[in-house]
Amino acid sequence: MYTYAYKVPGGKLLKVAVEVTDDHITNVRFTGDFFLHPEDALEMIEAKLEGIKVDLKAVQTVVEKTFEEEGVVAVGCQPRDFAQIIVQAVRGDRAPGT
C-alpha cells in the first residue's frame, strides 16, 4: 500500500492510501479536511478508480467525470489534486514535512 499526504496550496489537506497491482489501482481511500458536496461522491470516486491505470491523465479523467455527473462542488481541492496525489504516492515521493 502506498500513502501520501498533500496540502493543497491555499486549500485543505488531502491524504491517500492506495493499493496497486500491475500499475492499476485495486483499492483507494482518500482522507482529509476538504469538503465535497455531495459527500457521497467521494465513495463513488473511490469505487470508479478501481481498475484504473496509475496515470495522471487517466485518474484525473475519472475524477472529473464523476464531478461532472454528480455536480460535485469541492472546497479546498480539485480533481487534479486527487490524481496528482495517487501518482505521487505510487512514485514513492516523500510527503513534505515527513
Next chain:
Amino acid sequence: MDEMRFIDLESHEAAMNMAIDEAIMRTMEKGAAVPTLRIYRWKPSAVSIGTFQSMKEEVDIAYCQMHGVDFVRRITGGGAVYHDYEGEITYSIILPKDHRLAPKDIMQSYKVLCQGIVSALDYLGIKAEFRPVNDIVANGKKISGSAQTRRFSCLLQHGTTLLDLDVREMFSVLKVSKEKISDKMISDVKERVTSIRDIKGDNVGIQDLRTALIEGFSKALRVELVPGALSQAEWELAQKLAEKYSSDEWNFKR
C-alpha cells in the same frame, strides 16, 4: 422579519449532538420542521472529526477513553475540532435549501451565515471578520470555524466559537505525538488561534457568549428567534440516530 425556531443552550454527548442535527434535517425534509438555530455544548468534552477524516489518524483514542473524552465523526467535511465543555459553544443552523439565507453558492452561504458569529463577537466588543472559506478571525487569528453540508433538501451549517483555548489538552486529544507537544508548538497555535477570553479577559463566561450568539444571529440574519424545542418525532429520531453516531462502523469508517 421571518421567524426561526431557537433551541437554547443545552448539553449533550457527542453522538446526540450530531444526531439532533440530522434529525432536524430529516424532519424538515418532510416539511415537519421549521428553520432552526440551536446552540449547544458537548458534555463530556469531545472531539469531532470531518466526515472524510480518519478517526485513527486524527484522534488519540486511548487518551480519549482514559480521560472520558467523546469522539464522533460529523456528516460535514472539514477538520478535527476539540469541543471543550468549558471552552466553546457550538451552533447549528438548519434551513430548507430554498431559504433566503441559503444561497446556492456554497462560498456565499458561508459568508451569509457566518455573519451571525461576526455579529455575536461584535456584541462582545470583539472586531472580527469572515475569512473564506469557513473561518472567522479576530486580530488575524482564527476564533471560529464552521462546516456545511447539503442533504435531505436542507442546508446544515454548524460551527464552534472559542471562549477559551486549552492548547495542551487539544493536542492531547488529537493525534500529535506527546513528545512533540513542545512549548514551541503551543506558541505556534497561539499565533494562529485565539479565543474570546484571550481578547477580553477571563471574566467573560459561557452565558455571555450565549447571549451574544442570540443577539448576533438575530441581528445579522434579520430573524426573530422563537424559543422552541425538538418535537416528539424529532427527539425519537435523534435517539435512533445517536446509535449510528456512537457506532464504530460510522466513527471508524475512514
